[in-house]
Amino acid sequence: MKSAAKRICGILLSLALLFGGQTSAMAQSWDSSQSPALRTVRVQTYQDSLASSRIQKSRYAASSLSLSQNAVQARDTMAKALLGGDGEVDLTSYRISADDFLNIVNFVIFTDYPEISDIRSYEYQVDLSGLVHGVQFQYNYSREQILARSAQLSKAADAVLKATVSDGMSTLQKILAVHNYLVLHCAYDQRVQTNNVPEDSFTAYGVLVNRVAVCQGYAAAFQLLMNKLNIRSIVVQSTAMNHAWNMVQYNGEWYHMDATWDDPVPDQPGVVYTYAFMKSDGGISDSINRHYSWDSAGYRAENTQFDKNFDWKPYVVSESATAGMTLDTKSYAARVGAVYQFLAKPAAAGDTMTALSSDPSVATVELTNAKDSRGALFTVRMRSAGTAKILVTSAGGGIQTMTVTVNEASKAA
Incomplete structure (x- = not known):
């Protein structure tokens, strides 16, 4: 059963679907x-x-x-x-x-x-x-940061689909695979309880790159991935609930899909619920899901075929075995002008690796040796004081991040 905190985005939806709080x-x-x-x-x-x-x-x-x-x-x-x-x-x-x-x-x-x-x-x-x-x-960011973060988000979304979707999967399997990925790889941001949620947690970037978000972020990430798969979906919102989720079209019928609702709080690795997956209007408002007063732009979910105890196990397709990846460093702090190298090891030997910085004005990253026996060797150069997130993806669908903090010389860690 969901906790009360799970039913809200924290900051009122009336404050933004697109906008941050400041x-x-x-x-x-x-x-x-x-x-x-x-x-x-x-x-x-x-x-x-x-x-x-x-x-x-x-x-x-x-x-x-x-x-x-x-x-x-x-x-x-x-x-x-x-x-x-x-x-x-x-x-x-x-x-x-x-x-x-x-x-x-x-x-x-x-x-x-x-x-x-x-x-x-x-x-x-x-x-x-x-x-x-x-x-x-x-x-909220400079033009350079916006372009850099956009590139990271696109890379992350492509990696997610590479990890979850394969030839021969049905539309229903693809929808389920994306739902399950979001639940398994993103944690609900519990800072919502103290009204201290960062703006990223309301975005697809929060889900796919930071891997922590609130309902608005889950809805945006699902919408982005459905758009890339050419599967029709919309974002649904309820200002009465302070909550957002999605509706997705399958075989000409609309269904509710709320990945936030299906993600346990606190996070439980490996656990995926389907309480709010592919539900009708009646199913999403039943005694378990209790959604109400939503705006779906006139779309209605009338088909009840998945409402009652539907067995989703036969539709589950495991993530690609090539989607794994490890970094030898998760965070690093240094002074301006410093240079640092880290290793990324893909699940599949020889898999192509790519790294991008969220803020090249703070830290840049480049591939130094793709054939290092230990993995792919990347070099980070500290440009100016600030924080940047390095996103590393593999052609097989792996995603990892490293946080880089750059200080002035007198404040170096």
């Missing part, structure tokens, strides 16, 4: 010198965004299928900017309403581009007729 001074206002009738709307929390939309969230659609062609183009333009850490986007030519804009920013992008996670706040300009002319985004 805000700072907003970007400079859009240049409205040619259009003095423009007004600027500053959005520092997700709740502000909903309030400014002037329509109920149940009217929002979580799929690009419901968007006009102009709105689809605006979505892709904003997504490209968000993925690249760009601050300002001109939307004048798309002629989208404020309601469509908020729909895209707060719901559609989270489903269609769940890898976007580093935005902190934004402001947009709307004219007297309600059309949005531009938006400025602010981020």
